[in-house]
Amino acid sequence: MPEYALLKACNIIKSYAGVQALKGASFELHAGEVHALIGENGAGKSTLIKIMTGAVDVDGGDLFLDGQLVVANSPQHARQLGIAAIYQQPALFPELSVAENIAFGIERKGLWSRIDWHGRRDRAIELLKQMGARISPEALAGELSMPEQQLVEIARSLGAEAKVLIMDEPTASLPEQDTQNLFRVIRELRDRGVGIIYISHRLEELALIADRVTVLRDGQTIDTRLMKDVDRGELIHLMVGRELSDVFPKREVQMGDVVLEIRNLSSRRAGINNVNLTVRAGEIIGLAGLVGSGRTELARTIFGLTPADEGEIRINGRPVVIGSPAEAIRHGIAYVPEDRRRHGVVLDLPISHNITLASLNGLAKFGALDFKREREIAVDFVNRLEVKTPSTYKPASTLSGGNQQKVALSRWLATEPGILILDEPTQGIDVGAKAEIHKLMCDLAAGGMAILMISSEMPEVMGMSDRIAVMHDGTVLEVLSRSEATQQKLLSLALGDNLGAQASLPA
Numbered sequence: 039m040p041e042y043a044l045l046k047a048c049n050i051i052k053s054y055a056g057v058q059a060l061k062g063a064s065f066e067l068h069a070g071e072v073h074a075l076i077g078e079n080g081a082g083k084s085t086l087i088k089i090m091t092g093a094v095d096v097d098g099g100d101l102f103l104d105g106q107l108v109v110a111n112s113p114q115h116a117r118q119l120g121i122a123a124i125y126q127q128p129a130l131f132p133e134l135s136v137a138e139n140i141a142f143g144i145e146r147k148g149l150w151s152r153i154d155w156h157g158r159r160d161r162a163i164e165l166l167k168q169m170g171a172r173i174s175p176e177a178l179a180g181e182l183s184m185p186e187q188q189l190v191e192i193a194r195s196l197g198a199e200a201k202v203l204i205m206d207e208p209t210a211s212l213p214e215q216d217t218q219n220l221f222r223v224i225r226e227l228r229d230r231g232v233g234i235i236y237i238s239h240r241l242e243e244l245a246l247i248a249d250r251v252t253v254l255r256d257g258q259t260i261d262t263r264l265m266k267d268v269d270r271g272e273l274i275h276l277m278v279g280r281e282l283s284d285v286f287p288k289r290e291v292q293m294g295d296v297v298l299e300i301r302n303l304s305s306r307r308a309g310i311n312n313v314n315l316t317v318r319a320g321e322i323i324g325l326a327g328l329v330g331s332g333r334t335e336l337a338r339t340i341f342g343l344t345p346a347d348e349g350e351i352r353i354n355g356r357p358v359v360i361g362s363p364a365e366a367i368r369h370g371i372a373y374v375p376e377d378r379r380r381h382g383v384v385l386d387l388p389i390s391h392n393i394t395l396a397s398l399n400g401l402a403k404f405g406a407l408d409f410k411r412e413r414e415i416a417v418d419f420v421n422r423l424e425v426k427t428p429s430t431y432k433p434a435s436t437l438s439g440g441n442q443q444k445v446a447l448s449r450w451l452a453t454e455p456g457i458l459i460l461d462e463p464t465q466g467i468d469v470g471a472k473a474e475i476h477k478l479m480c481d482l483a484a485g486g487m488a489i490l491m492i493s494s495e496m497p498e499v500m501g502m503s504d505r506i507a508v509m510h511d512g513t514v515l516e517v518l519s520r521s522e523a524t525q526q527k528l529l530s531l532a533l534g535d536n537l538g539a540q541a542s543l544p545a
């Protein structure tokens with residue numbers, strides 16, 4: 039690893055309308071290293087990288103690239119300097135094709151006519167292929183799932199041949215297999231001398247990919263360490279400043295009757311084919327599978343977003359027809375989608391409104407909103423999930439990514455549904471709050487809720503589920519009990535390999 043500072047941020051200070059996000063944070067990136075940047079939700083990670091990419095103005099401190107002071111940074115300037123970033127939420131042009139998005143992102147000078155558009159497009163598509171992404175270059179970006187969009191964004195940055203590549207939670211919604219592909223690409227880039235800043239809340243993956251790690255807490259740099267010299271416990275301690283157990287053991291709860299039963303369910307539009315599944319009161323079913331296996335699509339079908347055209351859904355033993363989300367909600371189903379920027383929080387509304395938005399009807403007394411009750415509920419969730427904000431009256435746009443996730447989650451939890459479908463419930467959420475969300479899920483199950491949880495994180499699926507349904511190609515291949523599920527068995531099933539799963543049963 040060449041040991042000179044490719045990018046150096048010194049004593050960076052940044053405030054947003056009264057909130058001091060960075061209080062003199064420093065960071066140093068070498069060429070040819072993967073440098074992880076970690077910290078609790080709201081610690082200032084995204085703000086620091088937005089300063090590097092010129093997306094926000096700095097209040098104080100200096101930024102150096104190759105030993106040169108970067109002055110008057112702007113997104114365009116940073117791109118010209120060779121600093122590329124993939125943000126926490128994909129930012130593609132939905133009405134352009136995958137190929138166009140990739141080629142457009144690679145354009146550095148804004149002069150479309152003078153560059154080898156086709157060459158770059160071909161190279162980026164090649165990268166997409168190298169990454170093992172099964173995505174058509176002709177597909178419209180807006181029609182891709184969130185993880186697919188993320189893969190396109192990564193290919194786009196790779197194609198830009200950046201010197202510094204910044205990734206803000208690139209694997210937040212990527213299942214195991216895709217993550218491994220991404221890591222392979224990251225290592226190749228590192229070996230070519232690219233400096234990579236890698237933000238993630240998945241601590242277990244840092245050991246696999248990072249050379250060094252810098253910890254931010256409350257807008258300050260706490261420490262930079264060699265990854266091989268720190269263990270998980272130490273990292274958590276550096277992040278939160280105290281001891282913390284980050285694993286919440288799943289409680290056994292008394293299970294009740296079957297609440298949700300799905301029989302031979304198909305939705306041609308969603309690509310869902312002949313799905314059978316039951317969920318009992320008090321049960322947490324994990325839905326595992328690769329990107330494109332139909333997990334989110336199944337959730338959308340149950341919730342009436344892409345209604346079923348064949349088969350049956352039964353709720354509490356009675357057949358129901360769910361043609362729209364409104365009907366699903368009437369039947370006591372709540373769905374927390376994975377793409378929480380588009381469907382999750384209303385950025386302009388206060389946090390308190392956001393939390394009570396879905397349970398509003400219940401709060402309306404004599405036709406008027408019960409503001410006191412609204413505030414009580416909001417404050418309760420903000421405290422339980424440790425949403426970092428000075429006030430629940432602030433707009434949701436002032437929250438960090440992870441804290442927005444917590445608000446989106448709170449909104450649906452506040453409706454106290456009979457059936458709760460969670461798509462990547464702890465995506466982008468820090469270790470402490472994650473354990474809190476897991477605890478909350480157990481409490482809800484203990485109260486008789488039936489929970490269907492989609493998660494790409496193997497430890498979460500294995501740790502939280504009573505049973506695990508593995509999806510492949512739009513259908514549920516097999517449902518495993520907690521005791522029969524091993525990581526290897528889940529993976530080979532997810533790859534569509536029923537026989538392989540049986541062959542790998544312990545002798």
Ligand SMILES: Nc1ncnc2c1ncn2[C@@H]1O[C@H](COP(=O)(O)OP(=O)(O)OP(=O)(O)O)[C@@H](O)[C@H]1O
Binds near residue numbers: 078427
């Ligand atoms: N546009 C904004 N207006 C007001 N405050 C903001 C704004 N953006 C961020 N903040 C605040 O700055 C602090 C740092 O936020 P930042 O997004 O950098 O955190 P983060 O470390 O990336 O967290 P996460 O892990 O949740 O993504 C937070 O307290 C956040 O509420």
Ligand SMILES: [Mg+2]
Binds near residue numbers: 083084126438439
């Ligand atoms: Mg962030």
